[in-house]
Amino acid sequence: MSHVFPRHTKSALPTIARGEGVYLYDRDGRQYFDGSGGAAVSCLGHGDADVIAAIKHQLDEIAYAHTSFFTSDPAEQLADKLISHAPAGINRVYFVSGGSEAMEAALKLARQYFVETGQPQRRHVIARKQSYHGNTLGALATGGNAWRRAPFAPLMVETTHISACFEYRGKAAEETTLEYGLRVANELETEIQRLGEDKVFAFVAEPVVGATAGAVPAVQGYFKRIREICDQYGVLLILDEVMCGMGRTGTLFASEQEGITPDIVAVAKGLGAGYQPIGAMLCSAKIYEAIESGSGFFQHGHTYVGHPTACAASLAVLTKLTDGGLVERCAEIGGKLQDALQHAFGQHPNIGDIRGRGLFRGIEIVEDRETKRPFDPARAIHKALKKETFAAGLACYPMGGTVDGQNGDHILLAPPFIMEDHHIDEVVTKLGIAIDKVL
Numbered sequence: 444m445s446h447v448f449p450r451h452t453k454s455a456l457p458t459i460a461r462g463e464g465v466y467l468y469d470r471d472g473r474q475y476f477d478g479s480g481g482a483a484v485s486c487l488g489h490g491d492a493d494v495i496a497a498i499k500h501q502l503d504e505i506a507y508a509h510t511s512f513f514t515s516d517p518a519e520q521l522a523d524k525l526i527s528h529a530p531a532g533i534n535r536v537y538f539v540s541g542g543s544e545a546m547e548a549a550l551k552l553a554r555q556y557f558v559e560t561g562q563p564q565r566r567h568v569i570a571r572k573q574s575y576h577g578n579t580l581g582a583l584a585t586g587g588n589a590w591r592r593a594p595f596a597p598l599m600v601e602t603t604h605i606s607a608c609f610e611y612r613g614k615a616a617e618e619t620t621l622e623y624g625l626r627v628a629n630e631l632e633t634e635i636q637r638l639g640e641d642k643v644f645a646f647v648a649e650p651v652v653g654a655t656a657g658a659v660p661a662v663q664g665y666f667k668r669i670r671e672i673c674d675q676y677g678v679l680l681i682l683d684e685v686m687c688g689m690g691r692t693g694t695l696f697a698s699e700q701e702g703i704t705p706d707i708v709a710v711a712k713g714l715g716a717g718y719q720p721i722g723a724m725l726c727s728a729k730i731y732e733a734i735e736s737g738s739g740f741f742q743h744g745h746t747y748v749g750h751p752t753a754c755a756a757s758l759a760v761l762t763k764l765t766d767g768g769l770v771e772r773c774a775e776i777g778g779k780l781q782d783a784l785q786h787a788f789g790q791h792p793n794i795g796d797i798r799g800r801g802l803f804r805g806i807e808i809v810e811d812r813e814t815k816r817p818f819d820p821a822r823a824i825h826k827a828l829k830k831e832t833f834a835a836g837l838a839c840y841p842m843g844g845t846v847d848g849q850n851g852d853h854i855l856l857a858p859p860f861i862m863e864d865h866h867i868d869e870v871v872t873k874l875g876i877a878i879d880k881v882l
Contacts, residue, residue: 449497462489463861465866467838470728475833479840483653483686483803483857486713486769487760494759501755510749518753519579522721523723524761528695530704534728538721538749542685542711543577545722546647548583549707551680551743553645556730559737562677565644568600569634570676571607573848576683585647588655589848591616591695591847603638605630608661611796611807612815612846624665632672645707646672650697653686656845657805657853658798666701675767679706679730685722690764690858693774693801700800706730706800716760719753752774764860773860777801780856780867788872793882802860806874807845808852808882817851820844824881825852831877837865837870 449456465488467475477485487494494616508515522536525770531801533701538554539545550568557565570576571666572587584599587607592599606613606627614623635643646669648759673680682705687697689710693702696708708732734741747753764770781797781804788794788806795809808828810818818824824843832839832854858870 446457459464464488464490465862468484473836475838476866476873478832478837478856479856479871480713480857480859481717482712482840483691483855484679484712484715484717486690486860487716487718487763488503488859488861489717491716491718493757493763494716497755498718498752501752504751504780506752507747507750509746510744513750515751517751517752517758521754521758521761524758524765525723528765529725530696530698530708530791532704532727532729533725534683535726535731537724537726538671538754539711539724540720540744540750540753541580541722541825542683542709543582543722544745545685545709545711546577546582546585546681546683547579548724549681549709549726549780550585550645550647552722552724552730552734552741553681553707555742555840556733557644559733561669562641562644562771565642566640567643568602568645568647569631569638569643570602570604572604572649573607573609573656573845574604574647574649574652574683575694577685586655588844590844602804603634605634607656607659608665609652609656609659610662611659611798614662620662621664622758623739624662625668628665628668631669632676635672635676635678640676642877643676643678645681647681647683649683649687650701650879651687651692651800651803653803654840654842654855655848656804657675657842657855659805660798660800666698666703670703670880673706681705681707681709683709684855685709685711686848687800689761690736690770690773690860691803692799693770693777695765697800697881704875713764714760715753715757718760719750719756720747721753721757747843769860773801776860776862777804777863779864780858780870783871784874787875788878793881799833799856802856802858802862806854806856808854817846820849820851825854828852828854828877831874831880835873835876837873837877839874 573589587604715721840855
């Protein structure tokens with residue numbers, strides 16, 4: 444009998460034995476193509492010799508030292524490299540152990556910035572419906588997924604949510620794409636005015652929505668209008684790139700494709716590629732200087748902040764993503780994957796939309812293609828798809844609640860950047876087997 448507390452108490456999971464390249468192998472020798480990189484984590488695949496060597500070297504030097512006593516060369520070098528590739532104006536990096544921690548740090552820093560600058564009345568956060576920003580209470584409160592929030596609502600800080608920029612579900616027939624984007628972006632201004640023009644401290648969004656909606660990018664012009672509104676009302680723009688960042692959408696930072704700079708950005712997952720637990724919160728020079736010239740102390744912290752071994756692993760990962768050209772490769776092969784998915788499933792009566800950027804792709808499942816009506820959630824289509832794709836030898840990321848947290852189903856794909864062209868055929872074939880069995 445296992446004493447591990449699993450995610451799902453009624454699941455009987457195979458035991459992982461090893462990983463090699465784009466494949467995972469269980470203890471019985473079965474092979475699985477890692478089609479979602481776990482949860483969009485394993486961008487370098489498995490068994491990368493350079494990353495492993497970097498970890499071993501660091502362990503020989505020093506595994507851990509608390510950041511209240513020391514900084515470390517890996518942390519300093521990783522921060523330098525991140526900033527050298529970050530959007531203009533981003534100047535400092537705060538290392539944590541994962542995405543939820545990065546978002547908690549982002550929210551607390553944004554609030555403290557206004558306390559330090561004499562605006563303590565700013566207490567509201569605005570986010571978007573159908574967003575996901577992490578499982579710790581602050582991040583969960585910020586997220587807009589009703590199903591995840593419901594059990595813990597009495598414990599959470601108040602957050603308000605505007606519409607997501609979800610063209611497939613939200614654009615009216617008579618609207619142009621530009622008109623739609625501006626309409627939903629302007630909801631932010633309306634909500635700021637409702638709460639009080641000097642009462643909001645942050646707006647939080649994923650540049651490409653990940654787990655809850657399935658690789659949904661914003662339409663062109665949306666984030667530029669969001670940036671204008673934030674600037675007009677003095678609101679900090681926090682971008683959650685935990686899942687969509689670090690090259691996953693074809694640029695190192697997803698915001699590069701929007702032509703904007705956030706005030707704060709959170710990254711994780713691909714930052715460590717699964718080789719060590721690590722995340723980071725990056726902020727502008729303006730925010731850092733407010734803390735430095737004020738109290739001088741960010742009132743936050745975790746035991747494993749700036750962990751030297753994690754930073755050493757991440758530096759090796761980031762070097763491969765940037766100097767090694769894997770971000771550009773992600774963009775190129777991601778376009779090929781999109782074409783293949785469109786060719787195979789674009790006219791399927793139960794596939795409503797195939798979307799995304801880079802190697803971050805979502806397939807939305809519908810009961811009726813013409814009306815976009817989702818399947819009855821009682822059928823749990825996403826669960827059946829997960830079971831059948833896994834049986835076919837494909838680990839991917841089907842989820843439910845795509846439309847509103849309860850209705851809708853999608854499959855999220857986020858394979859390793861090292862995949863080859865022939866792997867695209869494997870993914871499409873195995874998806875086809877599962878979709879045929881379930882639908």
